[in-house]
Amino acid sequence: MGSKGTPPSAVAVEGEQEPEKVELKIKEWEVGMYHNEVAASQGIRIRRRPPTGHLQHYVGPFEFQLQNEGNTPRNILEEIIRHKDTHVAQVLALPLPHRPLFPGFYMPIYVKDPKLLAALQESKKRQAPYAGAFLLKDEPGTDPSVVSGSETEKNITDLKGKELFNRLHEVGTLAQISSIQGDHVVLIGHRRLRITEMVEEDPLTVKVDHLKDKPYNKDDDVIKATSFEVISTLRAVLKTSSLWRDHVQTYNQHIGDFNFPRLADFGAAISGANKLQCQEVLEELDVYKRLKLTLELVKKEIEISKIQESIAKAIEEKISGEQRRYLLNEQLKAIKKELGLEADDKTALSGHASYNIKFRDQACKFVCIMVSIGALSVLMSMTQASKFRERLEPNREKCPPHVLQVIEEELTKLQLLEASSSEFNVTRNYLDWLTSIPWGNYSDENFDVLRAQKILDEDHYGLNDVKERILEFIAVGKLRGMSQGKIICLSGPPGVGKTSIGRSIARALNRNFYRFSVGGLSDVAEIKGHRRTYIGAMPGKMVQCLKNVGTANPLVLIDEIDKSEQ
Numbered sequence: 052m053g054s055k056g057t058p059p060s061a062v063a064v065e066g067e068q069e070p071e072k073v074e075l076k077i078k079e080w081e082v083g084m085y086h087n088e089v090a091a092s093q094g095i096r097i098r099r100r101p102p103t104g105h106l107q108h109y110v111g112p113f114e115f116q117l118q119n120e121g122n123t124p125r126n127i128l129e130e131i132i133r134h135k136d137t138h139v140a141q142v143l144a145l146p147l148p149h150r151p152l153f154p155g156f157y158m159p160i161y162v163k164d165p166k167l168l169a170a171l172q173e174s175k176k177r178q179a180p181y182a183g184a185f186l187l188k189d190e191p192g193t194d195p196s197v198v199s200g201s202e203t204e205k206n207i208t209d210l211k212g213k214e215l216f217n218r219l220h221e222v223g224t225l226a227q228i229s230s231i232q233g234d235h236v237v238l239i240g241h242r243r244l245r246i247t248e249m250v251e252e253d254p255l256t257v258k259v260d261h262l263k264d265k266p267y268n269k270d271d272d273v274i275k276a277t278s279f280e281v282i283s284t285l286r287a288v289l290k291t292s293s294l295w296r297d298h299v300q301t302y303n304q305h306i307g308d309f310n311f312p313r314l315a316d317f318g319a320a321i322s323g324a325n326k327l328q329c330q331e332v333l334e335e336l337d338v339y340k341r342l343k344l345t346l347e348l349v350k351k352e353i354e355i356s357k358i359q360e361s362i363a364k365a366i367e368e369k370i371s372g373e374q375r376r377y378l379l380n381e382q383l384k385a386i387k388k389e390l391g392l393e394a395d396d397k398t399a400l401s402g403h404a405s406y407n408i409k410f411r412d413q414a415c416k417f418v419c420i421m422v423s424i425g426a427l428s429v430l431m432s433m434t435q436a437s438k439f440r441e442r443l444e445p446n447r448e449k450c451p452p453h454v455l456q457v458i459e460e461e462l463t464k465l466q467l468l469e470a471s472s473s474e475f476n477v478t479r480n481y482l483d484w485l486t487s488i489p490w491g492n493y494s495d496e497n498f499d500v501l502r503a504q505k506i507l508d509e510d511h512y513g514l515n516d517v518k519e520r521i522l523e524f525i526a527v528g529k530l531r532g533m534s535q536g537k538i539i540c541l542s543g544p545p546g547v548g549k550t551s552i553g554r555s556i557a558r559a560l561n562r563n564f565y566r567f568s569v570g571g572l573s574d575v576a577e578i579k580g581h582r583r584t585y586i587g588a589m590p591g592k593m594v595q596c597l598k599n600v601g602t603a604n605p606l607v608l609i610d611e612i613d614k615s616e617q
Contacts, residue, residue, distance in 0.1 A: 142183035143170055144219060144246075144255040145226065145238070146210070151333045152184040152224040152240040153320040155313060159237050167254040168234060175228050183244050183259055185223035186330050212252035221246050222262070222334040243333065264312050267338045277342040278311050281318055284349045288356050312338050318345035322352050380469055435479055436462050442486040449491020458485050477583050484590050487598045494602045496560055498529035503559035510555040511548050517541070521556055553608040563600035567592050570611030 145160065145167075152158045162168045174180055210218060222245050226238040243262040250256040267274060319332040328348060335341040439462060443450070450458075461482050468475040497503075503525050507518045524537055541549040550566065557564035569578070580591035589595070596607055 139181050139225060139259070139261075141250050141256055141258045142181055142225070142244070143167065143174070144215070144223075144257050145182050145184045145236075146187040146215060146219060147184055148187050150326050151186040151220075151330050152226055152238055153316040153329075153333060154224060154240045154242050155316065156240050156320050157229070157237060158184070158226075158240070159235060161234050162236050163234060164254065168231075168236075170254045171228055171236060172231055175231060180228035182226050182228060182238070183223050183246070183257060184226040184238055184240065185219040185221075185246065186326060186333075188218045188220060212255065213249070215255050216246075216249050216252075216257070219246065220330055220334075222330075223259075224333070225259075225261070243336075262336060264338055265336050267311070269311070271339075274311060274339050274342065277339065277346060278314055281314060281342060281346050281349060284346065284353055285318065288349065288353050311342065315341040315345040318349045322348040323355065324348045324351070435482075436466050439465075439482045439486045446490045446492060451490070454485070454490065458482065461485070480588075481583055484594060484598065488594065489597060489601050489603050492602055493604045494562055496528070496562065496604070498525055498560075500526055500529065506559040507552075507555055510558075511552055514548060514552065517552065521552075521559075525560070550608065550610055553606065557606035560606065563602050563605040564608070565596040565600050565605050566608040566610055567596070568610040570614035572615045 145162070147158070147160065150158075162171065171180075171182065174182070222243060224240040225242045225244050226240050229237040229239050231237075244259040245262055247258045247260055250258055315332065315338065319329050322329075322345075328344075332341055332344045332348070335344060439458075443458060447455070461478055465475065465478045465482060468478060500522055504518070504522060507521065511518075520539070524539075541552070543549055553566070554564050572578070578592050580594065581588035593607070596605060597603065
């Protein structure tokens with residue numbers, strides 16, 4: 052086999068590659084699980100010979116990893132070590148906290164146990180880098196979805212001997228130790244194993260049986276149909292998930308022919324299923340049942356992919372909508388300038404008063420046209436303006452002309468403002484209060500003196516001088532047919548009925564009652580209201596009173612005047 056001039060660490064092997072023979076230099080390596088398939092797909096024949104060193108618990112041939120003289124990654128066959136006929140009688144048990152390892156797949160893990168890590172390093176030095184990877188069972192009463200990765204790693208480190216043995220699932224995977232960097236170990240799965248008994252406790256070593264899939268007919272129509280449905284579902288997922296495309300591309304590089312069991316393992320391995328569902332697929336030796344389990348998992352994945360796609364589409368539409376809105380806003384500003392609508396707020400406020408109704412209607416029509424062609428920047432403004440107009444409509448005829456003029460000016464201003472500007476919120480709040488006031492809406496007053504006296508006597512005993520004065524006001528109002536606003540000052544010690552008699556007066560007159568206290572009040576702005584330019588500015592108490600009671604003639608009681616600070 053050797054050739055002249057070949058270095059001692061390499062062997063020359065002749066491989067046939069049509070239409071001509073090619074002599075390749077290959078590095079001696081342990082056997083690769085998929086070398087036959089990959090090499091055959093490249094038209095290369097692989098020659099085997101037994102390994103030169105002694106391997107513990109090893110039965111089966113070794114192969115060589117082919118390597119082109121150019122030594123480029125494109126021409127290097129994948130480093131997968133164990134041959135499919137290899138058997139190992141006993142292995143070190145590696146607990147996997149999150150997901151099982153499937154045959155034909157890589158998995159990086161962290162080994163925190165010093166003894167176990169040393170045993171793995173020793174096995175690799177002795178050219179027997181094999182271990183058993185077994186999924187760790189959850190503790191009773193523990194929800195795996197709420198346990199963090201660090202907590203799981205800590206729990207694995209604490210488990211030893213029989214306790215760890217009892218926490219492992221029986222079915223696992225024969226894993227080749229590809230590399231060890233510190234406590235970082237990369238595993239490559241090869242075939243299914245079943246634990247039979249424990250050999251050593253620390254590090255945990257177990258005897259295993261190698262499991263084979265149950266015999267099946269490759270030409271069975273049901274198996275073919277199920278596998279084709281798995282492939283069809285995977286293709287559907289590939290259209291939406293770039294992560295899956297990478298997995299499938301890697302998978303296609305690993306295999307040279309179609310394989311039903313490997314297809315089932317592949318679908319389960321790259322799915323987002325939980326570890327118990329993946330373990331169920333790993334333990335299933337019936338190929339048809341395994342394909343059905345995998346089909347269920349990939350069907351769930353396509354639903355998840357659809358949700359992800361809809362979320363991504365919604366976010367993309369939102370971003371593009373905001374960009375479109377900004378662009379249309381800039382265009383609208385330019386159009387407003389051409390129409391003579393001042394961009395300066397101060398000038399706009401003074402100029403809006405001179406706009407006539409015809410021009411305002413034209414401006415509204417213009418805004419409606421902008422909305423119809425997709426001007427999203429004014430959609431919110433139009434919605435708010437329509438709401439305020441609908442609210443004002445029942446009281447429009449009763450509303451004073453000067454108030455209507457202010458409301459129309461503010462509505463026009465609101466329609467031309469950007470919804471994202473601070474001035475938009477100020478104008479909207481101002482219109483909200485203006486249209487909430489019950490313009491011209493009065494409650495029907497009752498000036499029946501006898502009824503009023505009856506109500507006052509029902510609510511309070513005594514207070515004859517107070518009741519007499521109140522009845523005098525009611526009698527005057529009955530004679531005149533109307534009552535002007537009167538101010539009555541009630542004074543006296545606490546608890547004599549000053550506040551409660553105000554409610555009785557409102558009931559006797561059939562008016563709505565509103566009370567607010569000024570005790571401890573130091574700022575007159577709480578009564579008069581704040582300037583609209585301030586953030587969170589509120590109107591005065593009287594305006595709030597009109598909005599709350601819903602009528603323009605309530606009975607207002609200002610309480611605790613003597614307790615105010617000023």
